[in-house]
Amino acid sequence: MCATNDILFINQDERFRESIIPLLQAAGYTVHAANAMRNALSVLTTHPVGLIVCDQALDDIGGLEFLGFIKKDPLRENIPVMFLVPLKDQGRPLKLFELGAVDYLVYPLDSDMLIHRIGQAFRSPSQSASALKQESAPSAPVAATARSEPATAKPAQAKPIDLSTIGVEISRDGLLWMPGKIKAFTDQSISVETSLFGKKGVALMIRFKQPEGMFVVNGRIDTIVFDDFQKPADIDILVEQDDSWRRTFHWLTHGGDAAPGGAPPGETSEPAPVQCASEIEATIALSPEEDDADEISGEQLQQKAAKKKQSYDIRFYHSIIGKQLDNYRVITLIGAGSMGGVLQGWDVALEREVALKIISFELSSKEEFRELFVKEARVISKLNHPNIAQIYNIGCSSDILYYAMEFIDGITLKDVIARYRKLSLQKGLAVLITVCKALEVVYQNSIVHRDIKPANIMITHSGAIKLVDFGVAHSRDLKPSGKHRIMGTPLYMSPEQIAGLTLDHRSDMYSLGATFYHVLCGAPPFNAKEINDVLDQHLNASIPPLWERDPKIPSQLSDVIDKMMAKDPNDRYQSFKAVADEISGLRTKATSNKT
């Protein structure tokens, strides 16, 4: 057992640290926080740490590299290390154990489970599979009964999971999965209520979503009860006693705690949920002429109202899926924001895929916004550049205002950040230069995008860069009017945008700088829990130098980003061409230095 109960908790996300650390302290641990290797090492030097709980990525180094470093240090190699990883990170747990980690947990975290596992890590750094084998001794065979009462059930261990919270899926062929509910289980069988039908002896697969991923258990129907032809059947399934079932049984009988042994190999899992709140990453519309104190300080109410509004929007978009708007067949919903929704469509006349941008119900009900929607679509349709998503057509069908545009099959820079934390330096510079060239065209056409952010820069599967979503774009020098005049995304908004001043291309310059700050180092220049605090930082706070966030970033590049994000537009680059030329110069210099 460790002589100290000090934990070094390493995570880049300040909000996440602030939410977890008090829980650990309440459990009796002394917690030291860090966000990067440099300050983690500082803690290790000055405090007797008994356990390291580490995220898969630190500010300045990857989690695996940090673990490798620790395990090579004779002074620290015996400190147990536990990792927190995204659900989709398939190969990493195995690698972690190979390098010497004692345990890992998967986001989203259950705080009780975290504390329990930390306690186990302090008591015994490694767990053995024999502990699990002792828990699952086979019981007597299940008798074939008319009703689903599992016979000779092995009594469940302490704290069995609440069955009403578990949804499973059942399949006959592994392709088509039907939902089901577990009614009861023993170590030999599971009783489920499901729409999927069968008869005695039919082989079935049951899929469980567990913290480590999807586990599939094989079995055969033993009995089926079907009293009411209007209702699902009750099926008893005799399960195969394999590793998948043993882990699942352990999970069911231990309140949802995973059995030791890591993620199931070869199983697909769902994307990791976003850890941070998304309100500051979503495009918003602020109304400063109104009573700001009520609108903005009641943020929880505002967020709740926004979520409800978005729910109506989503339902509206779903109501038209499968329908046809003029020549466009609506296929599926891609995404929705406060301005409108984007749906995938098919042009039945020209036989090509399109993206359909549909104005939100709220804006659609206001004539001024409908006129603005049409006017801006006309302006943007004149932009002709390979890196700008083109508008093909604007229409109104069944009173639904929409425009059809180029369908981009790819991912956004936001997806790249979520998946890989940041872009590599070379790739980041290449993308930045391309976006600058596209924005130069936008600028030359006297248009301000007003919502430059990672989510609006796409990379197609062939590697092409596309600037998308001109939904809040404006003609330059057009003073905002009307109720909702400030549009943008808090993390990337320019000071003049926040202040409600007249905008020009230099506002996009600032947002582009903030975007690539985030893309290059993995963290936005400013961040806070409340939107107001983020906006205030844009207005008043100095930007942490990029090279401080990532020492690998050259100071000259850091200077470029700094200049793009100068508070005063007059201090920024005055054209995107100037930025592109500067970055190209840096790239050339770096290449020639290497040779």
Added chain:
Amino acid sequence: MKNILLVDCNAEVTRTVASLLSDTCKISNRAFGDDFAPGHAGMIILDAQGGIDAPADKISRIRKACAFRAIPIIVIKDGDDLATIERLLSAGATEVLSLDAPAAACRQILQGHLIPNRTPLEKEMAYLTPFIENTVTVLKKMAFVDATFREVYFSDVLRTYGDISGIIGLSGTSEGTVAVTFYWDLARKVIANMMKVTEDKINAEYIHDGAGELINMISGSTKKQFKGTPFHFDLSLPTVVVGSGHQLGHPEGSSIAVLIFDVGEQSFVLQVCLKPKKENKEQAESVQTEAQ
């Protein structure tokens, strides 16, 4: 002008719907009864305040009376309890709206549902026609019933509102699913004929075997006609699903062709979802290559 049929709607609901849609739709009122028939309604709006069992039963019966036609059933019910909403959707509701919802939202949602489901393009009929022909043939030869193809439309709704479905997965050059769905009265007749037993002898085993075999035969005979074409597919094991409002597992983002057949006064549907498989693409993995 589209016809909207209000069923058991009180004055407030009637007034609200009229204020939203009377400029584009003809609105009529009717009380629900055993002989309910939707007629030419383009939408049915049911007032479901108070309780859940009675409205759910009404919805099921209205949905059955629609005979698989794509008539949206909008249920007016206050509150946002997810379990209640799910129960109503499973029973056959298309949408559950509250009178507290913003008028603009209600209007847009109702407008969206009023847009008729699209009909197939010529190239889509190229793969649907064999399914239609083989369904009629299989029902005639194996179940001794005369099925008549009535109509087809496309839908994205994953729920099916019959009582029993036989489903089969398709993979290969094309992928997707095909499902045949019946209400019990017709299902019993068809299965009894297929399995050569009387209807009172039908049990779970016969249901499973009969429905599975039916979809297997329809898909299998259609598959033969697609050999060498872009629509060719292989079949998985048939799955039988029971209980109204069950959700089928069609590939995400794909349109489902709903083919309605009549057998006398009764109906059943064949749902076909078929699309060529996309090539494997490495998306931005190609962009992000350098290790951190």
